[in-house]
Amino acid sequence: MDDPQNPVPESAQYHLHEVLAAIEVALEPVLKRIRKLERRESQSERNHRLTSTESREARTKAWTVRKKKQRDRARKRRATPGNQDAEKRKRVLRDRKFEVLSHYGPDGKLGCSCPGCKITALELMSLDHVLGNGSEDRNAQGHRITGDNLYKRVKDAGYPPNYATMCLGCNFAKKQGRACPLAGRSHIGE
Numbered sequence: 001m002d003d004p005q006n007p008v009p010e011s012a013q014y015h016l017h018e019v020l021a022a023i024e025v026a027l028e029p030v031l032k033r034i035r036k037l038e039r040r041e042s043q044s045e046r047n048h049r050l051t052s053t054e055s056r057e058a059r060t061k062a063w064t065v066r067k068k069k070q071r072d073r074a075r076k077r078r079a080t081p082g083n084q085d086a087e088k089r090k091r092v093l094r095d096r097k098f099e100v101l102s103h104y105g106p107d108g109k110l111g112c113s114c115p116g117c118k119i120t121a122l123e124l125m126s127l128d129h130v131l132g133n134g135s136e137d138r139n140a141q142g143h144r145i146t147g148d149n150l151y152k153r154v155k156d157a158g159y160p161p162n163y164a165t166m167c168l169g170c171n172f173a174k175k176q177g178r179a180c181p182l183a184g185r186s187h188i189g190e
């Protein structure tokens, strides 16, 4: 007789237990494999984390070293009272600028090459590429060479032609319209 409290017959219940046990046994190798994969994954995740942490630390360390070098170099060059290195460097740069810009000035003297311009202050002078192809003065990386690097380059090259010393005003005007608007006239009071 069927138990009204339990709609599943006793024999069927027993059978169900057997089926569940059989499924469990059948699933065991699969579960084992899943657990193994899970373990392996977390291990590789851990390894990855360790590796990236290490490389991050290495990168940070390299960055710190690089920054320290830059700071030291900047400190060495900084014109603070009593900094002999900075003073010396400043003198060397000024001497080279004077030498190169005098060479390319009118009659080999420091001054602006624009006719009529009387400016002779070294601080206001720059080197002009006469043919307007200053963009050809580039280093191996393709960056424009200006300032002391350009002075050094032309001096080392034995003062090639097609350069002229110009004051910044005339040079600027020339760059705008290919010629200084005051060329040939007095540059003062106009």
Ligand SMILES: [Zn+2]
Pocket: 112, 113, 114, 117, 118, 119, 166, 167, 168, 169, 170, 171
């Ligand atoms: Zn000038």
Ligand SMILES: [Zn+2]
Pocket: 114, 115, 117, 169, 170, 180, 181, 182, 183, 187
């Ligand atoms: Zn001019």
